[in-house]
Amino acid sequence: MDFGFSEQQGEVQTLARQILSEQVTPERLAAYDEFKAERFDRELWQQLAQAGLLGVALEESHGGMGFGFTELALFIEEVGRSIAPVPVIPHLVSAAAPIQRFGSSELQGRWLPGVASGDVLLTAALMEPGNEEPAAPSLTTATLDGDGYRVSGLKTCVPFARSADRILLSAAVDGGVVVLLVDPKSAGISLEDVRYSTYETQYQLTLQDVQVSAADVLAGPTAGAAVMQWLSLRTTAALCAHQLGVTDHSMRMTASYSAERKQFGVLIGTFQAVGHRAANCYIDVECLRLNTYQAASLLASEADATNEVQIAKVWAGDVGHRVSYASQHLHGGTGIDRDYPLWRYCLWARHNEMMLGGSARQLAALGARIAAGEAYCA
Amino acid sequence: MKVEFTPQQNALREELRAYFGELMTPELMDECSRDMGEGGGPLWRTALKKMGADGWIGLGWPEELGGKGMSPIEQFIFVEEIMRAGYPFPFLTTESVGPQLAENGNEWHKTELVPKILAGELLISIGYSEPGAGTDLAALKTSAVRDGDEWVINGQKMWTSLAHFCDYTWLAVRTDPDAPKKHKGISMFLVPNDDPGWSCTPVNTLGDVRTNATFYDNIRVSDRNLVGELNGGWKLITSQLNRERLSLVNVGPTAVLFNKVVQWASETTLADGSRLVDEAWVQGNLARVRVGIEALKLVCYKQAWAMSEGTLDMADASVAKVYGSEFFIEAYRLLGEVVGQASMVKAHSEAGEVLQGRIERLYRTASIITFGGGTNEIQRDIISAAGLWIPRASR
Known part of the structure; x- marks a missing residue:
């Protein structure tokens, strides 16, 4: 039981955070608002490729770093934190990962080096x-x-x-x-x-x-259904990792705001009603974080993680919804102002909540597994 | 990062499960159930001594303190398994006060009391709250006054649970009434519960659990009863509470209850012959509880891991306490809905009882830990300040 990052995991996180926090600015994000352009920052994509991050979970023989799904999930968490306009989940998780796991060597050789270099795009x-x-x-x-x-x-x-x-x-x-x-x-x-x-x-x-x-x-x-199951679990876990980045950032933006904004002559964060709602977000985000990391860690070792992924996705849905609205609310009008960077996080929290099924659908699937005797507590 | 137990840890869990399976005889179970899950009976004491003799108490304490030197993760597995087995383990003594005495105590504490704790022969109750000092604990008035070579203790404590069968009370007292900050004038003493000046009256609660008001009337103790530094008690209190919070929200019992309700709902049929567990609303409730248990499990395991790394975080300890205590209430409600009317039938009823009336009772006891062990409002204050750096109001 180890919740700490290995050296390489820490490096992936730091590298991704560094590039994304520098490159993804509100100005650059605004270029895609209202469908002005395809939401794909190709220059950033090339930078991520050059840094090796697109190949983080690809074998070295394909030009990758040779790490596993946990490192990939940490990278995606950073993409979520910055809501970067890059197609990491469809490209790396839904398409490249199953090609590497199940594809013939011919198929791998044809696509994977281009996946890592950013020269091809898969979805x-x-x-x-x-x-x-x-x-x-x-x-x-x-x-x-x-x-x-x-x-x-x-x-x-x-x-x-x-x-x-x-x-x-x-x-x-x-x-x-x-x-x-x-x-x-x-x-x-x-x-x-x-x-x-x-x-x-x-x-x-x-x-x-x-x-x-x-x-x-x-x-x-x-083999097809099992392959789809395999990539569906990983795509779902990736959405959870993205959601973790989105909600963590949204919550921290809210904490900073409540530590700066004054009303009645005092910082609004000193009101328990405000501090406690933020604390609820912190508890929520921690629950999402731990469930996401557990799912990623199990998937990285190819263990059966169907229950754990479904549970993580329920948290991703619920936490996305609750943290998004708490963040909006505690920001007052500032949160919905399109000149302030919070509003886009609200949209992505919703996206991650709904993709591949919202909480009700995940709960129904888990409930069916419970009834079938497949989800007892160990 | 590897969110999985090692094969050795899984083997330890199996060993413990088998051990407690044998230890928990039907007679012991009956006794514990009569004592409202608190313990204190003769069979309970015998079992505790057996655990001590078999070396299980203090499993995760360092070897130099008399433990087995395993990490807090193994310790947590131990507590989880014992709670799953339904044995009311005196974790306040073994998991929170015991380690404090082993780390900060004097020679008497270390050479006489700690070995007895590890042998399952010594029990300690906790005396913090007073009629006028609850959440604002530093306002406590019970005092220890120097008289020659001795200390004279006077005052009253509230909610001194288990005190009626414990040997000592871990007592927070005021030793410096003039301290500029009130929490800097507090010291910790170990007071013998068999002193003629010590008395106790029961407080009966909604959940049938007995707690106590305890009274301290001119109790004279010597310097060896002082734990840690004079006026340095606050640090011991907060560090004790951090440890206590983790034990309070152990996931074991709820995981067992969930499994039992699933099993019961799978074996229970409706009038048309279909299984209760195949009802959509039942699956919905069960799934909600399962999702919550998984998070609680991870929150607890992360804490145990952080303790083994020496990185226990204040905000995380409060997260576990708030999340766990509020989840329990929700879980008992959702599981109770699945069980239906039978979830209100008390244990030992002539008819209609399900799962030994556990849900009926748990629903009544669950509110205790949202305020006990440091009320959740204060925990949220801590999370907001220590976890998110939000400024807090001065008090």
Whole structure:
């Protein structure tokens, strides 16, 4: 039982925090407000690549640092803390990680060096309208076509779909689920911009008889569902790590504000009603932190962490909601003023809360596991 | 970072679980249940001495203090397992006052009292609160006045739990009435509960747990009863409370209760033959409790880890206390809803009792630790100041 950071974990955190806190300024973030541009800071992306951070969890043979999921989660926590406009979760967690874990050496060699260098961009389509279960696609189907597949269907909530080189997605097929890497420029694909609250466009992806060659098949019918489960757990844990950064920063901004703002001649933080609401945020963020780190640590050692990830996501949803509103409230009008940096954190807290299922859905899934005798306390 | 136990720690847990499985005979369980989960009975004492003789008490204390030299993490596993087993462990003596005596005590404390604590033969109650000094503990008035070679102690304490079967009271007294800051005039004494000037009257509570008002009438003690430095008691009190807070919110009993309710709901069928546990609302409540238990477990383990690293953080200790105490209340409510009307049936009822009436009783006792052990308002003040650097109002 070790809650401390190793030397390398501390270094990853420091390096990421240093680059992101210097580069991600309110001015640079403003460039993407109102969908003025794709929410992707490519210059920052290159800096993160050069610092080695895009390869933090990739093997050294692919140009990575050779660390594991815990270090990747710490990097993502920093991305959350700065709400940097970079697609780390879809690129590194949902797509590159399963390629490294399950892909053929040919597939790894083709994509992973470019993932680490930032020269290619990968993303993933995990949800369908009305279906947030990545391992059980119901609207997207594939049929064998030579040694590849033909895919038709509908995916929703796909970030960076227009600029990605490949979109990882699952499709139901005779005998199971396949996981495919689809080129968004393929014939039969159409993308619709869905304007999300965060100003990060989430595309709706329609596939009509899209041809996918054998070289772009990550997992066949018997392995596909397990691969999707694997990456879905890691993407969920990554959202928790991002949420941890978002809420921790939001809370600390609020603490600083209440230690500067005076009313009735005294600092507002000296009112117990204010201090105690901030203290509640601190308890909440600590609970999210510990559950996120536990999930990351278990996933890093490839242990079964289904319960722990679901529990962490409930905390990510609840804590995101509570800390976001407490931060807004304790800032008074300042919090909602778009000239003050808090408002964007509110949007990202909501994003992380809802992606891959909010608290109610996670609780229902956990409740079903409890009823099945799969979630007793050890 | 590795949020998993080592194989050795898991093996220790297994060993302890088997040990307590044997120790907790039905007769001992009955006795503990009669004593409202407080202990003090003859079988309880025999079991405590056996644990001492088998070397389990002070597992995580340093070897030079008579312990086994394992880390606070192993110590926490021990307390968790003993609480899971339902044995009312005197953790105020063994986990919070004992280590203080071992670290800050004089020769008498170290060579006579500490070995007895480790042998399960000596019990200590805590005397802090007074009728006029609760949350503002430094306002306490019980005094020790120098008279020749001795100290004369006079005053009254409130909520002196377990005092009716303890050997000593760890007593906070005023030794300097003129100290410029009131918390700088306080010292700690060990006062024998068998002194003719010591008396005690019971206070019966909502949860059936007995506590006491204790009275100190011209009790004469010598210098060896003073613990630590004269007028240096405040530091001992706060450090004791930090340790106590962790024991108060141990996750073990709630984890066991959750498992039992899940099992019960899985075996209980509704009129149409379906299982209670398959009801959506039941799963919702159970999932909520499961999510809360996981966080409490981690909060406690992090504290135990921080203690083993020597980095115990004030804000974190308060987080554990506030979160744990408030979660317990919520958990008993949610689990009680699952059990339904039976959650209000008392133990030893002729009919309708579920899980030995545990939820009925826990619901009545749960409020104690939101204010006991340092009220949660003060804990939130500490979190806001020490964790977030928010300035606090002067008091």
